[in-house]
Amino acid sequence: MHRLFSPYRSVLRIPGTRSLFAVALLARVPSTAKGMLLTLHIVLDLHRGYGAAGLAAMALTIGVAAGSPVLGRMVDRHGVRPVLVVTGLAESVFWLAAPFLPYDALLPATLVGGLVAVPVFPAIRQAVSVHVPGGQRRQAFALDSMIVEVAYMIGPAVAVLVVTGLHRAEPAMLAIGVLTLAGAAALWPLGRILTPGLPGAEAASTATETVKGGRPFWLHPGLLLTLAVCMSANLVLSGTEVSVVASLRAVGQTQWAGVTIIAWCTASLIGGFWHGTTAKPLRLPVLMLMLGLGTVPIGVVAAHGWTWAALALLPAGLVCAPTIASTAEAISRSVPESARGQAMGLQGSALTLGGSLGAPLAGSVIDHSSPVWGFVVAGLIGTVLAGLALAYRPRAAAPGGVVAAPADVATDAVPNAVAEPVAT
Template identity: 35%
Template sequence: MDLGAYRPVLANRDTRNALLLGFLIRVPMWAGAVILTLHVVSSLGRSYGEAGLVTAASTVAVAVSGPWRGRLLDRIGLRRTVGPSLVVQVVCWSIAPWVGYAPLIGFAALAGLFVVPTFSILRQVIIRSVPSDQRRTALSLDSSATELSFMAGPAIGVWLATSWDTGWALLVCELTSVAAGFVLWLVNPRLTSDSDSAQSGSGGDSTGERVALDEVGEASRAEAIAAGAAVPDDGPRGRAIRGFITVPVAAVYLAAACSTLVLSGTDVSIVAALRSFEATGSIGWVLALWGAGSLVGGLLYGAWHRSFSVFWLLFGLAATTAPVALAVGVPSFAVLITVSGFLCAPTITATVEQLSRHVPERFRGEMMGWHGSAMTAGSAIGAPVAGFAIDHGGWQWGFVVVSALGVVIAAAGLVGSHVGRRPAGSTARTDSEHGVAAASMDH
């Protein structure tokens, strides 16, 4: 482990600016989500279930828009994608705080469809701005910055909603987020390297070279990824399911969805556990400890000397979640939940890093859009699954069930990668096209 690995990454101006801008954009985003719930409950006099429907409408819209907005980034660029989004956001959030419940759902969904794809944009900038061997470190910094914004945003949102009228708080917060998006539009950071543009227009020779690499070089590439070595971004590996989505890419998306399934289930279970301990007032600082564990884990992973398979990290994340069910009071619960957070950021970082190595640069916007949709889908599944388990077995079962699901999926991914490997002496074409593609799921 070498903490000095962060020095050249932070010395890179593009990376440093992306990290700072990401933090400034995400803080009002997290704050706005909390204020929206409090606005529905307090100002509109609705139930928490009805507030959840507003959030669900926005979340589904964001998930649907992810691949579409990412594809626009790839095809027409940042400014032409973000510009119309900013206009829609201003219109929606200038009106939404002052309307009734039903129109609010519509405005929240419309704003979600045209959300500025900040996660996709900033991660593309970070990936583009650093050498391949610094990618994991840079993405780990981004995950850590996200954790910091997640720790700060909800606290600021609660303060604004309790200090001001929730309508004005929602307006100020969402327009602050739009202003941050306008800064992103103004700066207009480059999303892809110059070499990719040249390669895209180079004609049929490039295609032939990629086919040869697909058939011959995949095994060595997979080994390089596993060892954390730098590898060229040559193109999608294995037989495509749809466009750039190959079996290894689909496997990483599944891991991403499962990671947020575990995390969203844990989130619900934390609230249920602390209510059971009659320590509802401790929810805020316990969640902060969970985020702090993830922050530390992300920084250590970024300083580590190699990458790990996303399935190993997912396995560790899920396995460390189950022991939280053994807590007998707030002190032991706080310790166990902090430990369970340690692999949150590394797992998310690994999904982005490994996707960036499997998918050509010209598809990275859409790649990140699908990544966001996969994580949103996992979150949408994890919370109700944990809630059902809690209702029928107590708060402990919330942790146990999502942990078990994570372990099973991670184990299936690891077993699949092992079975997919062929004997070293095999030279059959089917081994090149299918076995190696399956093996790279682990990397």
């Protein structure tokens, strides 16, 4: 048992790491509740339909996806603290004002609120990549992915409980405004880690080097492919969630959807723990392939009831957290430190876009066929992207000594490490 936990103990023994992961959980829980609160507010308080709520969710998603890499670039140039001040105040104002806006004004305000959202997830991942030595990043990102799972198990559930208890979402939205500002304040210590100039003047200059076409040299095809894999991973996850609910509704067991999804999340936590402890981690394309192929047959089994659905989700669930953790680790290794904010922002955009596309895509497929095909389509998309990543072969290393390959480069300079791809 001691050997099982020793990789994580070594990470947590790094000065400041425990507080970093504690902040990671506390700051993320309110963030995971925001989409749910916005939907409940529009449906319960404004008495609009779910279509109107979906448009607002789309506006929030577009805003976050567009703003994330821009804010990451600002972190690279000016440090995280100025970004936290601006976004903390701006997003708090949005959530404090949102309950009092009519729907026609709420929609564009939500887009702006997404653009100025506190970059909680990218900032924490960037801090992990800078603070933790390369030989321990796999364990650190695995631990971070498990924290994300816990946050998503807590945040939306608490939001639903509060809103259903009060029969309105407005008080909870005001509370989120306060908690957003508190979360930005909790991230303030990251300023000691994410400070401009720490990588050195030479690294800072390499981040601005461009290749033919004007793009930064680190934005190579391998990185773009890995971002696509990252997006498809979250697409598979969000499509699976919708398909689970639809499958259980078809057999009259909707009330067990929450328990089924908790079982799925638990499998992901176990997989994330394994990913950080094993001496032979699977490569990112292989993990993505297992996630895609494991998702395809779930619908056939889930048609027999929630217990079968929970069991069918286990194989794909076991590789959920490892897949997301591998993308973060790989991105951190394939770009210079002075560009990690932008790179982690792009990962955040990829995850956001994947999550926003997966649910409506699976829902549309289910509406025109059956829940079985929701799983099939989501799984096949992930499988295809995994196949492309497996087939990709980089031509050469990028300028500045940064590896351009997302699939075949070793990521750990420690004994027993194996090849890990460089690429939530």
